[in-house]
Amino acid sequence: MVRRFLVAAVALSAVVSLSAQAPQGWKVRVDRSQSAQDPDNTPNLAFKAMGKGLHVKGGPAGTFWNPANTATGNYTLKGTFNLQEPSSHPNYYGLVFGGANLDAATQAYAYFVVAQNGTFMVRQRQGESVTDVVGRQANAAVRQPGANGQSSNALEVRVAGDTVSYVVNGTVVHSGPKGALKTDGLTGVRVNHVLDVQFEGFEVGK
Numbered sequence: 001m002v003r004r005f006l007v008a009a010v011a012l013s014a015v016v017s018l019s020a021q022a023p024q025g026w027k028v029r030v031d032r033s034q035s036a037q038d039p040d041n042t043p044n045l046a047f048k049a050m051g052k053g054l055h056v057k058g059g060p061a062g063t064f065w066n067p068a069n070t071a072t073g074n075y076t077l078k079g080t081f082n083l084q085e086p087s088s089h090p091n092y093y094g095l096v097f098g099g100a101n102l103d104a105a106t107q108a109y110a111y112f113v114v115a116q117n118g119t120f121m122v123r124q125r126q127g128e129s130v131t132d133v134v135g136r137q138a139n140a141a142v143r144q145p146g147a148n149g150q151s152s153n154a155l156e157v158r159v160a161g162d163t164v165s166y167v168v169n170g171t172v173v174h175s176g177p178k179g180a181l182k183t184d185g186l187t188g189v190r191v192n193h194v195l196d197v198q199f200e201g202f203e204v205g206k
Helices: none
Strands: 001-006 014-016 026-031 045-050 053-055 061-071 075-085 092-100 108-115 119-126 131-139 151-160 163-168 171-177 185-191 196-205
Touching: 001 131, 026 045, 026 163, 045 061, 053 061, 053 075, 053 185, 061 092, 061 196, 075 092, 092 151, 108 151, 119 163, 119 171, 185 196
Parallel strands: none
Antiparallel strands: 001 196, 014 045, 026 061, 045 053, 053 196, 061 185, 075 151, 075 196, 092 108, 092 185, 108 119, 119 131, 151 163, 163 171
16 A cells, blocks of 8 residues: 655645744744854745645755654655755755654654765654764765756665665665664654755655
8 A cells, every 4th residue: 555645735835934834734843053164044944835746945954744644564655855956065855754743852753864965874863862873875876966956866765574774766775674763653854954855756655
């Protein structure tokens, strides 16, 4: 069974701040930069429908999810991420899974993300604590921006028993035991700051 998460029929675009509303059905948690050496380029985060998906442009980093979108047991979470233009330095974007309390201080989730320099990583967050599951690694499967400054990467998280595999454009870039990683829960998207990214084809299949 495949559940497609409808992202095209979203309400009018919104500029999301800490107190603003996200497009219909979606929630946003904004994480503003705490580094004076790496500030957000604008104060707000734009989040709107575009084409067959949703478009994020920052500003600050954000975690995006619809409370109806959950996954448990064995599943494959998919999404295609189109970088519209490179940022001034590598920033990461991709899939969120195993989420809980995403709008609370006790937020918890894992995320599989790629960057414009051809690297990927997997991290786990508990509250304000972030740990690496798979540290930054370069892989030829991660497409870097072309001459037009754009790139498209189809990401997957495949959960099968005690094994979790991470896939970029059809290539398994890492696979390993689940261990302490929580995979049941909310699914969504993570886009770090100063990025211009559209995502589409967001779905969970059994």
